[in-house]
């Protein structure tokens with residue numbers, strides 16, 4: 001019987017970029033019951049700041065980051081499917097990362113700035129070991145968005161015999177220079193915070209300003225232009241508003257004249273989003289995981305994209321988001337074309353969602369329903385759905 005929560009050691013892990021981690025633990029959660037006869041295991045892979053908690057386990061539990069997608073009677077119906085999610089290598093929600101002790105016998109000596117470079121391939125390698133330890137030999141589906149989608153794609157290429165289908169949502173075959181540039185600007189914001197200390201900051205004095213600024217920059221790539229225009233317009237914050245972020249000194253204060261006191265609602269929103277992240281995420285993990293995303297290139301050391309995707313055995317679903325500024329539709333088109341050239345079974349839809357890159361998180365139920373409809377209809381391609389067909393997933397803001 002697989003527990004609904006746990007943490008497993010998956011051994012020393014050799015790393016793609018060199019070196020190794022002597023001891024790797026992965027935190028995981030599960031929903032539903034694994035049935036090897038029915039081959040009903042689905043691996044859900046989370047995005048940059050997510051965790052293994054995809055959905056609540058009972059009504060008293062806190063909601064998860066894909067709450068509307070997973071559960072009894074939900075699109076990924078846990079009466080039928082066994083769902084597993086593990087916190088990625090390098091993160092700060094229970095899996096080994098920069099905030100973990102190098103040696104568990106000396107808990108105060110953390111990896112910090114010495115944590116090695118990890119890649120999406122390393123994350124998937126560690127996850128595969130977790131599945132081995134849990135006795136799960138085959139996956140009916142690997143699904144994820146953004147960093148989660150990069151993992152799904154790596155699964156299809158690294159372990160083609162273990163995966164029947166993958167759904168790659170809002171993720172490219174390789175990170176573009178543009179995406180790397182945004183990540184580097186975010187990391188520099190963290191490095192510029194004097195509290196960073198090369199990554200060796202004490203846990204009670206993290207580089208909060210730097211991380212908040214990184215999140216503000218990132219938000220501008222995660223959400224939609226039209227969404228923000230409709231939501232915030234050019235509206236101003238009332239002058240006597242006293243945001244928490246300002247009170248706790250997260251952001252530099254502007255000059256003290258009336259004009260500088262003016263703040264747009266979008267500025268207030270960004271300040272709040274930065275503050276919200278520093279309450280729950282570790283800056284060194286942020287640096288580690290954004291670097292892993294930069295290094296994502298499914299064709300690396302495999303002779304390029306075409307040769308890499310030639311390894312894929314299972315079916316592939318690719319979902320692009322029309323308003324995605326971070327990984328635009330063209331990048332998934334490149335992946336889809338390579339899969340088609342290799343003769344693979346691939347379905348590609350472009351979702352006209354307004355919320356930008358993070359639409360797969362905002363309308364979780366709509367996206368998951370689309371994926372599960374595709375999973376249940378192997379004949380969909382044969383039925384002649386147009387490649388890159390525009391789809392409506394969900395209606396309005398959920």
Ligand SMILES: CC(=O)SCCNC(=O)CCNC(=O)[C@H](O)C(C)(C)COP(=O)(O)OP(=O)(O)OC[C@H]1O[C@@H](n2cnc3c(N)ncnc32)[C@H](O)[C@@H]1OP(=O)(O)O
Pocket residue numbers: 047049050051065265266268269270272273280358361362
């Ligand atoms: C332990 C854990 O938490 S694990 C990790 C969970 N998170 C993840 O997995 C990451 C993935 N999730 C996300 O990125 C996000 O949660 C999303 C994309 C799903 C949704 O983003 P949200 O920030 O929740 O939604 P949205 O963009 O609508 O912002 C709403 C928040 O902004 C605040 N807000 C809205 N407008 C303004 C404004 N003008 N000024 C200040 N704040 C504002 C709202 O009050 C709300 O606050 P709340 O989050 O405290 O309720």
Ligand SMILES: N[C@@H](CCO)C(=O)O
Pocket residue numbers: 047048049050145146147222357358361
């Ligand atoms: N908003 C996502 C990252 C981009 O999808 C997260 O915080 O995990």
